[in-house]
Amino acid sequence: MxxxxxxxxxxxxxxxxxxxKLQVTGGSTYIVSLPKKWITRNxxxxxxxxxxxxxxxxxxxxxxSSELVRKEKPDEAFIRISPxxxxxxxxxxxxxxxxxxxxxxxxxxxxxxxxxxSKQRNAIKTFARDLLVGTEIVTDTPxxxxxxxxLSYPELSIQSALRRMCxxxxxxxxxxxxxxxxxxxxxxxxxxxTDDEVDRFNLYVxxxxxxxxxxxxxxxxxxxxxxxxCLGYRLxxxxxxxxxxxxxxxxxxxxxxxxxxxxEVLRYLEEMSNLAVSMFETAIESLxxxxxxxxxxxxxxxxxxxxxMKEALLSSRNIGTEEIANIRMVIESxxxxxxxxxxxxxxxLNMTVESVIE
Numbered sequence: 273m274x275x276x277x278x279x280x281x282x283x284x285x286x287x288x289x290x291x292x293k294l295q296v297t298g299g300s301t302y303i304v305s306l307p308k309k310w311i312t313r314n315x316x317x318x319x320x321x322x323x324x325x326x327x328x329x330x331x332x333x334x335x336x337s338s339e340l341v342r343k344e345k346p347d348e349a350f351i352r353i354s355p356x357x358x359x360x361x362x363x364x365x366x367x368x369x370x371x372x373x374x375x376x377x378x379x380x381x382x383x384x385x386x387x388x389x390s391k392q393r394n395a396i397k398t399f400a401r402d403l404l405v406g407t408e409i410v411t412d413t414p415x416x417x418x419x420x421x422x423l424s425y426p427e428l429s430i431q432s433a434l435r436r437m438c439x440x441x442x443x444x445x446x447x448x449x450x451x452x453x454x455x456x457x458x459x460x461x462x463x464x465x466t467d468d469e470v471d472r473f474n475l476y477v478x479x480x481x482x483x484x485x486x487x488x489x490x491x492x493x494x495x496x497x498x499x500x501x502c503l504g505y506r507l508x509x510x511x512x513x514x515x516x517x518x519x520x521x522x523x524x525x526x527x528x529x530x531x532x533x534x535x536e537v538l539r540y541l542e543e544m545s546n547l548a549v550s551m552f553e554t555a556i557e558s559l560x561x562x563x564x565x566x567x568x569x570x571x572x573x574x575x576x577x578x579x580x581m582k583e584a585l586l587s588s589r590n591i592g593t594e595e596i597a598n599i600r601m602v603i604e605s606x607x608x609x610x611x612x613x614x615x616x617x618x619x620x621l622n623m624t625v626e627s628v629i630e
Contacts, residue, residue, distance in 0.1 A: 290307060292304060292305050306334075322334055333489075347373060347374045347375045347376065348374065348375070348376040348377075348378065349369040349372075349374040349376070349377050349378065350378050350380065351365050351366065351369065351377065351378065351379045351380070352380055352381070352382040353365075353379060353380070353381060353382060353388070353392065354381070354382050354383075354386075355381065355386050355387070355388075355389060357392070359391060359392050359395035359396070360395075362379065362392060362395070362396060363395060363396060363399050366379070366396060366399070366400070366404075366419070367475065370404055370407070370419075370421070370475065370479055371475065371478050371479050371482055372479075372482060373479060373482060373483040373486065374421075375420060375421045376418065376419075376420050376421075377418065377419040377420075377421075378411075378416060378417075378418045379396060379416065379417040379418070379419075380415065380416050380417075381415065384415075387414040387415055388414055388415070388416075388417060393412065393414075393417055396417055396419075397409055397412070397417070400419050402468055402472070403468060403471055403472045403475060404419070404421075404472070404475065404476075405423060405428070405433070405472050405473065405475070405476035406421050406422055406423025406427075406428070406476070407419050407420065407421050407422070407423075408420050408422055423476075428476070429494060429495030430477055430480055430481070430494050430495045430496055430505055431495045431560065432495070433473045433476050433477050433480075434473070434477055434505065434508065434509060434512065434556075435556075435560070436473055437470050437473040437474060437477070437509070437512050437513070437516070438512055438552075438553070438556045440466060440469050440470050440473075440516065441470055441512055441513075441515050441516040441519060441552070442549055442552060442553055443466075444463050444466055444467070444470075444516055444519035444520065444523075445515075445518075445519040445522070445545060445548070445549050445552075445609065446545075446549065447459055447462065447463045447519075447523075448460065448463045448519045448520075448522035448523040448526065449522065449541070449542060449545045451463060451523055451526040452522060452523075452525070452526040452529070452533070452538075452541065452602065453533070453538060453542070455526070455529060455531075455532060456526075457526075457527055459523075460523040460524070460526040460527050461523070461527070463519060463520060463522075463523035464520045464523050464524060466520075467516055467517065467519070467520040470512070470513055470516040471513065471516075474509055474510075474512070474513040477505070477506075477509045478506065478509065480494045481494075481502050481505060481506050481509075484496065484499070484502050485499070485502055500623075501623070504619050504620075504622065504623045507615070507619050508556075508559060508616050508619055511612040511613075511615050511616050511619075512556075512612075512616075514608070514612055515552055515608075515609045515612045515613070518605035518606070518608050518609045518612075519605075519609070521601065521602075521605045522545075522602050522605050522606070525598040525599075525601050525602050525605075526602075528598050529595065529598060530594070530595070531595075533595075533599070534587070534588075534590075534591060536587045537584065537587045537588050537591065537599060540580060540583050540584035540587050541584055541599075541602060541603070541606070543580055544577065544580045544581060544584055544603065544606045544607075544610075545606050547573065547576060547577050547580060547610065548577060548606050548607075548609040548610040548613065549609070550573075551570050551573050551577070551610050551613035551614065551617075552609060552610075552612070552613040552616075554566060554569065554570050554613075554617075555567065555570045555613045555614070555616040555617040555620065556616065558570065558616075558617060558620045559616065559619075559620050559623075562620070562623065562624050562627070563620070563624070564620070564621060564624040564625065564627050564628050566620075567616075567617040567618075567620035567621050567624070568617070568621065570613055570614060570616075570617035571614055571617050571618065571621075573610075574610070574614055577607065577610040578607075581603055581606070581607050584603050585600070585603060588600065588603075
């Protein structure tokens with residue numbers, strides 16, 4: 273297909289774009305004109321290269337050679353900090369640059385005559401190792417700390433990272449109830465510590481989704497089908513991360529118990545936990561299978577979880593005031609987990625509703 277450059281300031285215009293006629297020359301060559309302003313803005317000249325990409329909806333995207341060069345440049349961010357800056361503030365800056373898709377993050381003093389404090393460097397290094405998937409510390413000196421993201425899209429897809437998050441969150445809930453039942457403080461502490469692992473994958477998924485929104489051409493590389501999936505997966509990821517937080521909350525309350533729980537109360541809590549975890553796992557499975565009916569079955573269980581919650585509250589009426597607050601916090605965390613499962617199911621319904629429309 274040949275291309276002409278024309279000034280379309282007087283060409284017919286439709287809402288959201290410009291129109292022009294497709295022409296044929298030489299009997300087999302199709303040509304179409306391109307806006308002169310676009311040619312000028314991208315500094316294109318005669319003989320310049322353009323790349324044509326066919327999108328999922330059949331439309332064509334045209335990318336200039338200068339744009340391709342810009343995309344190939346490594347994304348690098350500089351964070352300048354002061355000697356007394358709080359490590360937590362620095363970490364939040366690092367997280368923001370990581371989520372925006374920067375592959376090289378350089379942390380340096382604001383003044384070249386100053387140095388990073390050991391407290392600042394240790395806090396950043398610990399955070400990067402524990403919570404930033406695929407990130408390595410490539411420079412570690414008093415004057416510079418450099419983090420590099422080495423993981424590429426195909427190595428860990430969105431689905432793989434999210435599935436790992438879900439497996440961990442589900443396991444955390446089961447272990448938290450076991451710690452509650454057996455008053456196992458070590459198991460409870462292990463559940464609380466495991467929450468960091470879910471947070472690691474949560475940040476990674478958000479990073480990938482943000483990059484896909486900025487550059488739709490990597491959507492398939494990260495394991496999704498269309499740009500519409502990005503919002504759905506972002507909401508699901510948030511719900512999974514919150515469900516894991518509530519498992520940690522149950523474990524924290526288990527640490528506060530001084531004596532074994534009343535058997536009837538424990539029975540209702542276990543029933544409620546089993547139902548909430550089952551709803552959560554089914555909702556996630558409906559997402560990966562894109563199964564409308566499976567997601568609907570999760571929502572149908574909402575009444576059942578509410579009934580079990582009321583029974584658990586009634587059974588705890590005769591518990592001493594010192595323990596009842598902890599038990600009710602556990603009940604609330606289990607209720608919220610079931611609620612997040614229902615939220616995930618609703619997202620799946622929105623993503624798959626076309627499959628049930630005639």
